[in-house]
Amino acid sequence: MEIAGTDALIMERMTKVISDVLKPGSQPITLDKRFKEDLGADSLDIVSLLMALEEEFHTQISDEEAARFTTVGAVFDYVKVKAAQKAS
Amino acid sequence: MTRRVVITGIGIIAPGAKDTAAFWDNCLAGRAAVSPIPPHWRHYAEFTSTIWAPLPVLDYPALGLSRVELMQLDPSSMLALCAAQQALDSARIDRAVKNEKKNTFALEGINAERTAVYCGSGIGGLTSLIAAQANHVVSPLAKAFSLVQQQLALDGAHGPAQTVLADAGKSIRMPQRFNPFIVSMTMPNAISANIGIKYSLFGPNTTVCCACSAGTVAIGNAFTAVRAGLADCALCGGAEFLGDDFGGIFRGFDIAHTLVNLGEDPACANRPFDKRRSGFLFAEGGAAMLVVEELSHARNRGAPIVAEITAFAESFDGHNIMMMDPSAVHIRRMLGTLVTNAGLDFSDIDYVNAHGTGTTANDEIEARVILDCFGQKPLVNSTKSLIGHTIGAGGAIEAAVTALSIKNKTTHACKNLDEPIADLNFVRRVETFPIKKAVSQSFAFGGHNAGLVLEEYTEEAAA
Numbered sequence: 121m122e123i124a125g126t127d128a129l130i131m132e133r134m135t136k137v138i139s140d141v142l143k144p145g146s147q148p149i150t151l152d153k154r155f156k157e158d159l160g161a162d163s164l165d166i167v168s169l170l171m172a173l174e175e176e177f178h179t180q181i182s183d184e185e186a187a188r189f190t191t192v193g194a195v196f197d198y199v200k201v202k203a204a205q206k207a208s
Numbered sequence: 209m210t211r212r213v214v215i216t217g218i219g220i221i222a223p224g225a226k227d228t229a230a231f232w233d234n235c236l237a238g239r240a241a242v243s244p245i246p247p248h249w250r251h252y253a254e255f256t257s258t259i260w261a262p263l264p265v266l267d268y269p270a271l272g273l274s275r276v277e278l279m280q281l282d283p284s285s286m287l288a289l290c291a292a293q294q295a296l297d298s299a300r301i302d303r304a305v306k307n308e309k310k311n312t313f314a315l316e317g318i319n320a321e322r323t324a325v326y327c328g329s330g331i332g333g334l335t336s337l338i339a340a341q342a343n344h345v346v347s348p349l350a351k352a353f354s355l356v357q358q359q360l361a362l363d364g365a366h367g368p369a370q371t372v373l374a375d376a377g378k379s380i381r382m383p384q385r386f387n388p389f390i391v392s393m394t395m396p397n398a399i400s401a402n403i404g405i406k407y408s409l410f411g412p413n414t415t416v417c418c419a420c421s422a423g424t425v426a427i428g429n430a431f432t433a434v435r436a437g438l439a440d441c442a443l444c445g446g447a448e449f450l451g452d453d454f455g456g457i458f459r460g461f462d463i464a465h466t467l468v469n470l471g472e473d474p475a476c477a478n479r480p481f482d483k484r485r486s487g488f489l490f491a492e493g494g495a496a497m498l499v500v501e502e503l504s505h506a507r508n509r510g511a512p513i514v515a516e517i518t519a520f521a522e523s524f525d526g527h528n529i530m531m532m533d534p535s536a537v538h539i540r541r542m543l544g545t546l547v548t549n550a551g552l553d554f555s556d557i558d559y560v561n562a563h564g565t566g567t568t569a570n571d572e573i574e575a576r577v578i579l580d581c582f583g584q585k586p587l588v589n590s591t592k593s594l595i596g597h598t599i600g601a602g603g604a605i606e607a608a609v610t611a612l613s614i615k616n617k618t619t620h621a622c623k624n625l626d627e628p629i630a631d632l633n634f635v636r637r638v639e640t641f642p643i644k645k646a647v648s649q650s651f652a653f654g655g656h657n658a659g660l661v662l663e664e665y666t667e668e669a670a671a
Contacts, residue, residue, distance in 0.1 A: 145308070168276045171279050
């Protein structure tokens with residue numbers, strides 16, 4: 121499935137990926153959450169998360185882009201931009 | 209007093225079978241797994257052998273593997289983990305979640321520090337390395353290739369060059385990324401390590417790499433450790449995945465002329481111990497894991513006992529990296545040690561699960577050895593006649609077949625055996641066979657020979 125659809129759909133798919141990889145338990149996955157500090161991710165978890173996001177959204181995330189992924193919101197913004205690029 | 213070692217759990221994934229029950233049904237029904245090789249492999253080479261034994265499609269998430277594990281584990285580890293879970297279930301060993309994120313467990317009723325893991329494999333995670341290497345090498349070429357195609361299209365070029373390019377484009381296959389976990393996917397010891405991590409087991413933990421006898425040696429090492437008191441329980445067996453995306457591993461065996469020729473009928477091409485045999489049937493992979501325990505350990509927790517392991521022996525040919533020593537002197541010595549260690553004579557053995565690859569030379573030598581050592585009494589079959597050769601998993605699958613044959617008082621026939629090469633008691637049809645004492649034997653590239661004696665479990669100690 122390519123990057124497409126509404127913000128809600130993107131958020132739903134992204135939340136599923138984050139939940140599958142980080143298993144944050146009862147901690148809600150919201151845009152302001154920081155992966156390391158709030159969701160308990162270690163460095164290997166971050167690598168796994170990037171791989172899972174690439175797989176889910178059929179995209180390739182560069183190291184520069186990945187370095188900005190400190191919060192859920194940063195990933196959401198990235199996916200939205202990619203979806204818009206794809207649509208245009 | 210000698211510590212007795214019993215098998216209490218069995219898990220199998222093999223060509224044509226997702227679990228032990230399906231595998232055993234296939235065995236007794238004589239259902240073999242044979243298919244044409246993947247068509248896209250033919251982009252890379254012309255093959256002499258064109259059939260293989262594929263694994264069934266496995267739904268790994270349904271079998272308990274997480275999204276992260278699917279990205280970070282080589283298929284050899286996934287197969288081993290799924291077979292291990294089957295073995296634990298059949299041994300009635302429950303588990304409790306230890307870490308949800310890591311998808312790890314602690315086994316209940318087991319002393320984790322006294323539980324070992326021994327797993328055999330021929331190539332470990334090599335197929336993952338091949339995939340990563342394809343990405344590493346082909347990525348820049350694929351980009352250049354794409355640019356050339358685009359430019360030619362812009363130039364309006366139509367001709368043989370475009371056809372050649374289009375055909376070549378079909379052969380470009382690579383994963384989207386160079387997997388950042390490739391080191392831990394490739395290392396052969398990942399298989400036993402992943403089992404130890406999955407179930408939080410802290411005893412000895414080793415992956416045995418001795419090709420076609422690896423599964424047998426791994427079970428033998430578990431037997432030795434439990435008998436010696438180094439552990440009370442072990443998960444042991446073999447796991448292999450050989451189906452790389454390009455058929456390169458297949459080609460390695462094919463170019464060495466070890467694989468089965470197609471013949472007139474693919475279903476009849478794989479025929480160990482038959483006069484018209486031509487090589488072995490390459491299997492995509494497989495895994496068999498056993499739970500073995502010291503007897504009182506098994507009894508104390510009310511475990512179901514499948515069979516007893518009473519001896520293990522191994523030897524080395526010191527002859528040739530890819531050929532058996534025709535004199536088989538060190539195989540005979542190994543087998544003599546094996547039955548002696550079990551307190552038996554050759555004449556006590558009711559059943560031999562042979563290595564039985566189907567290659568011209570190996571079957572000839574093995575048939576002669578069986579006849580010379582065991583005579584015409586024991587039943588003989590080749591499990592590879594049904595599922596092909598799973599290399600590092602083969603010995604473990606065959607030990608499992610041996611245990612199931614003892615437990616169920618029957619065993620499978622030698623598939624496609626029409627004209628036997630020797631006057632041995634080959635199993636030709638499934639009947640009731642009161643098998644009490646049996647040998648499972650394996651001989652590997654490199655020259656590694658290994659055998660196990662399995663016996664019917666009785667309250668009294670075996671001989």
